[in-house]
Amino acid sequence: MIKTVHKFFSLGSFEKEEQWLNAMSQKGYQLVHVGWCSYTFLEGEPGKYLYRLELLEEVPEHPESAAYIRFMEETGAEMVASYMRWVYFRKKAKDGAFDLYSDIRSKIGHYRRIAGLWWVLLFVELIALAINVAGTVNYVITNGRLLNPNFFLSLFCLLLLGFVFCIGLPVLKKLRQMKKEQRVRE
Template sequence: MKGAYNCFWDFEKEEQWLNSQSKKGLQLKKVNYFRYTFEEDATVNYNYRLEKLKDKTNHRDNKEYIEFLQDSGIEHVDTYFGWVYLRKDASEEPFELYTDTASKMAHYNRIIAIPSAIIVFNVLIFFINLFLSKESDVTNFIIGINLGMAVTLFTFILYTFNKIRKLKKSQILFHI
């Protein structure tokens, strides 16, 4: 077993990284926070795909969906924080979860749902601290953290919205 730490904004870049690790003989076994645990096996090469699930991981629909994927020859490696890590032997046909623009856009919308809710909560806490708290070093520190988190999440949301916008644009181009 071998461990590695990494952090990604973009699930597609995470997929690329996992695929490159597989080509090096490192096959994903577990994901936990920013830690990836790999098993060394150079005899196989996998294509990895990630998907943000619609509901809680243990929701019946998600369990049925994962079973459907497994019945289709896709291996479920791990699930972490609403993300499912899937793989399929790279020697088989190409492995894509989304083949149409509408389902890709729906996936991106699922990805930004939680950060959008967190940013609203963060901005609310920011204003409560700003207007209702007495000025102190601790309050200023908390305000700074809230503002920093809000800006970070807002940047992520804009990045994802830009991907959705590009998909919509390509969808319009192909329907003309």
């Protein structure tokens, strides 16, 4: 039986997404496809797979990413789905623990990629806000009224900017903690 679940996970909550996918696996739902806020599962053996997510430096079709995915498959992992630069790996639970990172440096690299994506989103949102504020100011100067479409778009962009800012804070906090841990270990 095929089951599709619509669920939102923010950029900084990939670990919660992993936990949820692993809980779904425990219930007998194995991931087969991922879309924007959409997960498709095939009913199967409960707890058969363990899932891990990774944000690649390039899209999965890029030669470097493809080489990395082949390397992961040689270790017994399988790329079951991808969405943009995110890849979803799984490994049979009977094979034991499944971790994508062998050291703190590679974990830091992963969080840096996520933080980099967050900074891009934040920058784009700031530009959109600036454009709409400029449009609002221009409208006020030429028409003498504040209420106009750019004013409402400015408010929307401000709210979206706040949302984007909030979803990135946990990533930055975790990155800072891992860097501190790396310094202690060295």
